Amino acid sequence: MTNPSLLILPGDGIGPEVMAEVRKIIDWFGAKRGLNFDVSEDLVGGAAYDAHGTPLHDDTMARAHAADAVLLGAVGGPKYDVLDFSVKPERGLLRLRKEMDLFSNLRPAQCFDALADFSSLKKDVVAGLDIMIVRELTSGVYFGEPRGIFEEGNERVGINTQRYTESEIARVARSAFELAMRRGKKLCSMEKANVMESGILWREVVTEVGRDYPEVELSHMYADAGAMQLTRWPKQFDVIVTDNLFGDLLSDLAAMLTGSLGMLPSASLGAPMANGRPKALYEPVHGSAPDIAGQGKANPIACILSFAMALRYSFDQGAEAARLEAAIETVLADGLRTADLMGPDGGTPVSTAGMGDAILAALDASL
Ligand code: NAD
Numbered sequence: 001m002t003n004p005s006l007l008i009l010p011g012d013g014i015g016p017e018v019m020a021e022v023r024k025i026i027d028w029f030g031a032k033r034g035l036n037f038d039v040s041e042d043l044v045g046g047a048a049y050d051a052h053g054t055p056l057h058d059d060t061m062a063r064a065h066a067a068d069a070v071l072l073g074a075v076g077g078p079k080y081d082v083l084d085f086s087v088k089p090e091r092g093l094l095r096l097r098k099e100m101d102l103f104s105n106l107r108p109a110q111c112f113d114a115l116a117d118f119s120s121l122k123k124d125v126v127a128g129l130d131i132m133i134v135r136e137l138t139s140g141v142y143f144g145e146p147r148g149i150f151e152e153g154n155e156r157v158g159i160n161t162q163r164y165t166e167s168e169i170a171r172v173a174r175s176a177f178e179l180a181m182r183r184g185k186k187l188c189s190m191e192k193a194n195v196m197e198s199g200i201l202w203r204e205v206v207t208e209v210g211r212d213y214p215e216v217e218l219s220h221m222y223a224d225a226g227a228m229q230l231t232r233w234p235k236q237f238d239v240i241v242t243d244n245l246f247g248d249l250l251s252d253l254a255a256m257l258t259g260s261l262g263m264l265p266s267a268s269l270g271a272p273m274a275n276g277r278p279k280a281l282y283e284p285v286h287g288s289a290p291d292i293a294g295q296g297k298a299n300p301i302a303c304i305l306s307f308a309m310a311l312r313y314s315f316d317q318g319a320e321a322a323r324l325e326a327a328i329e330t331v332l333a334d335g336l337r338t339a340d341l342m343g344p345d346g347g348t349p350v351s352t353a354g355m356g357d358a359i360l361a362a363l364d365a366s367l
């Protein structure tokens with residue numbers, strides 16, 4: 001049997017730095033657990049622009065389609081601010097999501113016990129937090145037409161369009177209900193049905209899909225109130241389903257509940273391929289962090305946890321994913337801290353590579 005294929009796109013800024021640590025972890029699973037992947041690497045974002053004049057080469061797009069899973073670091077950086085919008089690094093990532101039709105973006109926000117003091121919120125508000133935001137990722141205002149900057153009379157007008165079809169809402173809602181069934185059986189849908197027609201349709205369709213999931217307790221919340229409730233008492237939520245833009249904002253907010261953006265992974269899933277695996281791209285929620293790039297300061301945990309999500313959602317290796325997550329918990333409990341985690345408890349400062357090595361040691365100890 002051939003090994004499953006994994007396409008790695010390190011990208012820009014801290015992307016390659018955190019991905020180097022993920023490569024060590026992948027190698028460990030091959031050597032110690034017999035979990036071998038056919039790993040290949042390619043360019044995305046600014047790195048692809050520098051090499052090819054486009055943030056995603058067509059060949060890379062084809063390789064992403066063919067891969068069993070794609071793992072991405074981060075894209076973007078100030079160097080590329082001057083580029084035309086159509087070739088900005090972020091367009092490469094958006095093309096991957098759109099062309100692979102990765103409509104369901106899972107963004108967990110989990111508070112590790114060792115980091116409960118790091119949140120800007122009180123410890124009892126975040127300790128034990130474990131929520132999952134499901135963000136629609138291939139439609140809405142990110143992709144709706146018409147869009148552009150147009151002349152109107154004697155001034156310019158910038159236009160983006162929020163657009164959702166029933167089937168787009170239904171498929172992401174279904175993925176969220178399925179997740180809720182495997183978790184706490186609670187789903188909160190967020191939109192702004194009070195001001196947006198797309199929000200009215202969203203609420204109706206989510207309610208209809210919910211009839212197939214009578215065991216799941218479904219609630220609806222306006223997204224602005226949802227942001228407030230997420231900071232007031234986040235543990236009231238289990239799974240949240242929301243649109244592309246609200247999901248972008250709410251998932252960054254949820255990330256900071258847990259203390260650092262450097263901790264949070266994501267999975268972007270599409271329809272099942274011929275081999276039964278979903279089309280999938282895994283990436284940290286954080287960006288290329290230009291302010292700390294090249295200094296060995298980046299926290300690799302979000303990217304490593306993204307690989308854990310790949311083990312769970314693409315490769316049916318939930319137990320090995322849990323082994324990796326437990327190794328990370330051990331290292332955090334031991335007080336090892338990258339710069340972003342240097343908080344109230346002091347801890348032992350480590351570099352990006354130091355954190356990766358400590359996780360490897362904890363994995364070894366798990367055998
Ligand atoms: P960012 O996530 O890159 O950084 C925000 C802050 O969090 C910075 O202070 C950064 O140092 C810190 N941070 C982020 N990840 C960290 C990590 N792993 N370890 C330690 N600290 C970390 O967001 P930004 O500054 O708004 O965006 C920078 C660039 O990244 C922009 O070009 C943006 O478009 C891009 N971006 C890309 C992605 C992606 O590739 N998926 C996501 C968000 C932003």
Ligand code: IPM
Pocket residue numbers: 076090093094248285
């Ligand atoms: C994210 C990022 C992206 C988004 C950008 C980089 C295109 O912020 O993954 O959350 O807006 O979706």
Ligand code: MN
Pocket residue numbers: 248249252
């Ligand atoms: Mn974002």
